Amino acid sequence: MPYTYDYPHPAVTTDIVIFTIRQDELKVLLIKRALPPFQGEWALPGGFVNLDESLEAGARRELEEETGVKDVYLEQLYTFGAPDRDPRERVITVAYYALIPSDKIELRAASDAEGVSWFGLQELPALAFDHAEILQAAHARLAAKLDYSTIAFQFMPKAFTLSELQQVYELILRGPVDKRNFRKRILGLNLIEDTGETRKTGAHRPAKLYRAVDPHRVDVIK
Amino acid sequence: MPYTYDYPHPAVTTDIVIFTIRQDELKVLLIKRALPPFQGEWALPGGFVNLDESLEAGARRELEEETGVKDVYLEQLYTFGAPDRDPRERVITVAYYALIPSDKIELRAASDAEGVSWFGLQELPALAFDHAEILQAAHARLAAKLDYSTIAFQFMPKAFTLSELQQVYELILRGPVDKRNFRKRILGLNLIEDTGETRKTGAHRPAKLYRAVDPHRVDVIK
DNA sequence: GCAAAAGTGTTCCAGATACACCCATGT
C-alpha cells in the first residue's frame, strides 16, 4: 500500500470494444469475469492505465493481450465516469473501440482463454458495470462513421471483393444497400484498386479482388 | 493527507473550453495561472474531479465557478492523458467544451477575477500544458457540428435576428455565407419561429426577431 | 441448361448553389 496522495484519486481504466466481422455477423469480444464484482458475468476487455503509458498505449496493450493483434484501427470513444459505476472504488474509464480485419483474429490463448468469446450484437449476454452503454455508444459511432468515412475498410483483409465490402456495410447498418450505387460510390473514391486477381467461390462468376490503396488510412468522405 | 491505494492512481481533472461570441468575435475564456507549473501563463479553466461527482458535474461546477452560468450547452470533447502533460504528477484530463449565449456572460468576480479574460481565437497567448491542442480540438469539433447540427443556436440570446445568427456561422466557419440560402435553410428547419417583434438598430429597416422553438435542444440536421 | 453470385447505366428527384434588387428606417 505504498501509494499515498494528498487528496483522493480515482482509478483510471481503459475498456475496449473490439469489433470484427465473422460468420456474416458483426461481433464484439467479451470476457467472462473471474473475480467479483460481477463475477461470472461478461464484460469488455480492459484494465488499469499504467502511470508511464499513454491512454492509447494502455488500450493497445489490453487489445494485444486479449487478441494478439497490433496495428489495427483504434479510436477513443468516450470517457465514462459516473461515481457509482464500479462498486469497489471510483473508477473512470476511457473507452476505445477497435476494428479487426476478419483474417487477423487469432484469439490468443491467454491466461483465461476459456472465458473469452465473440458475441454477435444480437445475441449479447447481460454485461457487467455500464458496459452495455459503452457498447451501444461504440456501435452508434461506428455506424455513423460508415456514412462519412472509409472506416469500413479497416474490417477488410488485404484483398477483398466488392460484395464482401458491401456485406460489411449491410451488417453494420442493419439493412440492404443497393449494389450498383454502392459500387459506383466506392470506386469513385479512388481509394481501392483492382489487384488483377479474382477469387472463385462456388458455382458462379469469379469476383475481382481489390485492395485498399492506403490500408491504414481512414478518410473523411462526402 | 491519508489517501493511500494498493497501486498508483493518476489525478483526473476536467478542463473546459468555454466559447462565446462577443464583439463580433468567437472568444474563449482563459485563466492566468497564479501558481507553478506554468505560473503566469494562460490556461483553460479546470480542476480536479471530486470523487462523488460525475465528470460532467465536475465540469459544470468549474464552469459555474468561473462564469456564473448554469444550464448552458456542455459536451465532452476528448480525454487527454499523455504521461508527461503535467510535470507534477500523472494527470489525465477529460476535456469539455461549453457554449455561452452572448447575453449570459457575466464573468463572475471570483477569487482571482483579475486573471480571467476572453481571448479571440486569432489573438491567443501561449497556453500552459497541452491546452493549445485541446483548444484546437474544441474549435474543430464546433466547426464540424455547425454543418450537421443546430449547435449554433446555443450562442444566441432568447430573441435574435437572422443576421445575427448568420454572423455566428461566419465567425466560426471563417468565411462568408450567402444570405438568401442561409435564411431559406434555417427557416426550412422549422426550429425557430418569428416572435412578432422587431429590433431597430440605427438607420435602416428593423429586423424581425426570432426565437428557438426548443432552445436547449441540439438537433442533428441534413 | 440451370443455379448463383458478379458485374454494369440511365433516369429521376431533391437539395445545394449562384445570383441582384427592393424595403424600411434614421439622419
Next chain:
DNA sequence: ACATGGGTGTATCTGGAACACTTTTGC
C-alpha cells in the same frame, strides 16, 4: 435624398436514389 442593413425568388447544378438485365462459372 441618401446611406444602411433587412428581406426576398428563380434558374442551374450536382449528387443520391431507384431500378433490371447480362455475364461467368460449377454442377
